[in-house]
Amino acid sequence: MKIKNVLLSCLMLAGALNASAQEAKTEYVPNPYWYIQLQGGAQYTLGEINFKDLISPNVQVTVGRQFNPVFGMRLAVNAWQSRAGVDYNATQTWVAGPTGTGTVVAGPVIPAGTTKVKWMYVAPGIDLTFNLSNLFCGFNPNRVFNFSVFAGGGVNIGWNFDKDSNWDNKDLMNQHTAAGNQNWQYAWTGTKVRGFGRAGIAADFRLSDAVSLGLEANANTLSDHYNGKKASNWDWYFNALAGIKINLGKTYTTRTIEAPKPVERVVEKVIERVVEKPAPAPAAPIVEAKAEPFRRDVFFKIGTVNIRPEEAQKVKEVADYLKANPNAKVEVTGYADRGTGNPTINNRLSKQRAEAVFTSLTKTHKIDASRIKVDFKGDTIQPFAKDVENRVAICIAE
Numbered sequence: 001m002k003i004k005n006v007l008l009s010c011l012m013l014a015g016a017l018n019a020s021a022q023e024a025k026t027e028y029v030p031n032p033y034w035y036i037q038l039q040g041g042a043q044y045t046l047g048e049i050n051f052k053d054l055i056s057p058n059v060q061v062t063v064g065r066q067f068n069p070v071f072g073m074r075l076a077v078n079a080w081q082s083r084a085g086v087d088y089n090a091t092q093t094w095v096a097g098p099t100g101t102g103t104v105v106a107g108p109v110i111p112a113g114t115t116k117v118k119w120m121y122v123a124p125g126i127d128l129t130f131n132l133s134n135l136f137c138g139f140n141p142n143r144v145f146n147f148s149v150f151a152g153g154g155v156n157i158g159w160n161f162d163k164d165s166n167w168d169n170k171d172l173m174n175q176h177t178a179a180g181n182q183n184w185q186y187a188w189t190g191t192k193v194r195g196f197g198r199a200g201i202a203a204d205f206r207l208s209d210a211v212s213l214g215l216e217a218n219a220n221t222l223s224d225h226y227n228g229k230k231a232s233n234w235d236w237y238f239n240a241l242a243g244i245k246i247n248l249g250k251t252y253t254t255r256t257i258e259a260p261k262p263v264e265r266v267v268e269k270v271i272e273r274v275v276e277k278p279a280p281a282p283a284a285p286i287v288e289a290k291a292e293p294f295r296r297d298v299f300f301k302i303g304t305v306n307i308r309p310e311e312a313q314k315v316k317e318v319a320d321y322l323k324a325n326p327n328a329k330v331e332v333t334g335y336a337d338r339g340t341g342n343p344t345i346n347n348r349l350s351k352q353r354a355e356a357v358f359t360s361l362t363k364t365h366k367i368d369a370s371r372i373k374v375d376f377k378g379d380t381i382q383p384f385a386k387d388v389e390n391r392v393a394i395c396i397a398e
Contacts, residue, residue: 039243125154319365
């Protein structure tokens with residue numbers, strides 16, 4: 001019966017050790033990679049005529065390099081068509097000038113109306129890109145939505161800005177130009193190259209590791225001569241684009257973090273022997289009493305690293321123990337719960353929680369820093385069964 005009880009106890013102990021062991025964890029490691037992107041959409045060129053009359057088709061081809069989860073660079077070639085126009089909202093009279101006798105001779109009446117123009121262009125540019133999702137939420141290759149911003153510049157090469165083929169109501173434009181109207185003072189011919197600045201936002205919706213749906217909106221600014229009209233300010237056009245983004249090569253690799261091995265506990269069985277006539281006991285050796293380890297668990301709210309007032313008393317108790325035992329030292333270990341956040345965020349939280357206790361001990365309670373050891377485990381180790389209890393800094397002094 002005793003043997004059966006001993007075996008049963010061993011089995012229960014082994015089960016408890018196995019239950020406390022944690023599973024191995026997989027971590028994502030980002031890789032630099034190239035990508036290409038094909039997009040199409042529409043352009044709006046800022047102007048004074050009806051909105052719909054300033055909308056034109058637009059395409060963009062992009063080749064980019066993602067250097068790390070946040071920072072990248074791309075070459076984007078945007079092209080197709082831009083538009084402009086002027087509303088002549090009142091009739092005008094062409095005044096030819098005074099005659100030799102001083103009499104003013106009136107020319108023909110120029111009618112009101114709208115004249116519009118369209119032309120072709122191609123605009124290669126280089127942008128710096130910043131993935132804000134990875135910056136603020138940590139790297140996660142399985143994230144469905146990623147939000148980015150970008151800024152850069154390049155050159156806009158325009159052509160086919162001519163009255164013979166691309167002007168709507170060009171006769172009206174000619175009449176106003178002949179009458180001295182200055183609206184089209186910057187009208188140009190041939191091929192023109194102008195610098196531009198660009199900024200915008202981008203959203204990527206993950207379809208697979210290699211393919212995502214990319215949406216983009218960008219704003220571009222150029223000199224006042226771009227759309228042919230004299231306005232004494234910068235010209236602008238805006239693009240809205242959608243298309244497919246293809247990643248070239250592996251964007252990440254994985255590695256396995258082994259779970260910490262459970263602490264092996266050795267249970268010794270003490271057998272006492274009963275003797276009817278005990279021999280005279282030798283003098284007992286003097287054993288120096290050893291102080292038991294002193295432990296306090298300082299708990300934090302989710303996502304925070306500040307010591308709450310109700311937890312500050314525990315830090316004071318640790319400090320009082322160290323002051324009462326001048327040879328004692330304390331180890332402060334920070335943790336974060338695995339149920340929230342991600343490994344990167346949790347690793348930072350656990351470190352900052354341990355450092356918060358260290359700062360309180362050294363600054364508030366004047367404990368020498370050499371007596372404090374600081375460590376942090378992120379969410380790789382969970383000392384408690386409940387997530388809420390794993391947002392903790394454990395202090396063990398001895």
